[in-house]
Amino acid sequence: MKFDIKNTDCIPEMHRLAKEGVQFDLSVFSPPFASLYSYSEDEADMGNSKDSDDEFLLHYEFFANALFPIIKPGRNVCVHLQQVTRTKGDYGHMGLFDIRGHVNRLMEKAGFILYGEVAIPKNPQAQSIRLKAHQLQFSQWEKDSTVSRPALADWLQIYKVPGKNETPVRPLDNGLDRDLWIDWADMVWKPKDGQLCLPSSIWFDIRETHLLNNTASVHSVIGKGHKPSNTKFQADERHLCPLQIDLIERCVLLWSNPGETVFSPFGGIGSEAVGALMHRRNAYITELNPNYAYEAERNCQGIVNKIEHEERVLTLFDL
Numbered sequence: 560m561k562f563d564i565k566n567t568d569c570i571p572e573m574h575r576l577a578k579e580g581v582q583f584d585l586s587v588f589s590p591p592f593a594s595l596y597s598y599s600e601d602e603a604d605m606g607n608s609k610d611s612d613d614e615f616l617l618h619y620e621f622f623a624n625a626l627f628p629i630i631k632p633g634r635n636v637c638v639h640l641q642q643v644t645r646t647k648g649d650y651g652h653m654g655l656f657d658i659r660g661h662v663n664r665l666m667e668k669a670g671f672i673l674y675g676e677v678a679i680p681k682n683p684q685a686q687s688i689r690l691k692a693h694q695l696q697f698s699q700w701e702k703d704s705t706v707s708r709p710a711l712a713d714w715l716q717i718y719k720v721p722g723k724n725e726t727p728v729r730p731l732d733n734g735l736d737r738d739l740w741i742d743w744a745d746m747v748w749k750p751k752d753g754q755l756c757l758p759s760s761i762w763f764d765i766r767e768t769h770l771l772n773n774t775a776s777v778h779s780v781i782g783k784g785h786k787p788s789n790t791k792f793q794a795d796e797r798h799l800c801p802l803q804i805d806l807i808e809r810c811v812l813l814w815s816n817p818g819e820t821v822f823s824p825f826g827g828i829g830s831e832a833v834g835a836l837m838h839r840r841n842a843y844i845t846e847l848n849p850n851y852a853y854e855a856e857r858n859c860q861g862i863v864n865k866i867e868h869e870e871r872v873l874t875l876f877d878l
């Protein structure tokens with residue numbers, strides 16, 4: 560169970576890894592989105608293309624091309640994203656930028672197969688406050704509901720590198736069971752006014768606040784002595800939104816074996832790495848912002864210490 564955190568731009572690092580012939584077993588990450596958050600002043604920060612969707616898409620194309628050769632054939636890449644909102648101030652109209660569609664096309668262009676997708680519902684009230692989205696607010700809805708729209712779900716897009724998977728992942732050997740697969744593969748048909756609406760794969764049970772900057776979550780995942788991560792290092796409103804641990808664990812358990820390595824190019828405070836280490840996988844992450852990379856290191860070390868301590872206690876009981 561090893562972790563490697565590189566405080567660097569993921570793109571040159573992925574080129575270097577490809578030259579060395581390194582290939583990972585699974586990749587799980589949330590890309591930085593254009594115009595939603597930005598994490599640093601760094602030019603290499605993919606979130607810093609606020610004024611131009613084309614610039615973001617160009618960056619993403621370089622990114623997808625660099626990712627493709629470092630994932631093993633037949634193995635999966637899980638990309639977590641949410642459609643990006645357009646504001647009247649920036650675009651002259653309110654609406655959505657179809658980042659999910661664009662990312663699908665760019666991943667396909669790089670050689671990946673679009674393999675599956677899952678929706679993760681979000682709480683509309685929490686989203687209304689967090690994004691200050693007036694399309695979700697009661698006041699707008701009461702004044703003129705044509706401006707209102709439903710909350711934005713999170714999506715997990717699953718891509719695959721073509722070719723034969725040389726090492727099967729056998730969930731039954733890895734401690735999962737058929738009942739779990741019934742839940743996780745469920746095609747939900749949601750009844751509405753006695754009628755059925757379109758089928759969609761929805762994971763209803765991902766805890767929205769089970770995050771590495773949440774005290775209760777950090778205490779349950781890493782331990783009571785571990786401090787939750789700071790995710791806001793700038794003086795202004797910029798902050799990082801960590802990925803839910805439940806979601807990461809599910810990807811890790813479904814699509815990798817113990818001892819394999821999970822790669823996150825946008826490592827943040829290390830949520831994907833912690834989710835991999837929790838289940839005895841190795842983690843390799845790149846993260847541009849040194850504050851986040853420091854937090855990732857601290858969180859990874861925390862979970863490794865916890866697991867090693869538990870193993871020592873078990874060995875003592877065996878004696």
Ligand SMILES: C[S@@+](CC[C@H](N)C(=O)[O-])C[C@H]1O[C@@H](n2cnc3c(N)ncnc32)[C@H](O)[C@@H]1O
Pocket residue numbers: 567568569570588589590591592598599603604605606799800801802824825826827828829830831845846847848851
């Ligand atoms: C959506 S956040 C990821 C958060 C992460 N999933 C977590 O839970 O901590 C995106 C991250 O990508 C980083 N980033 C942006 N451009 C990058 C680049 N070119 N190379 C590496 N990291 C980058 C940002 O600093 C930010 O931490």
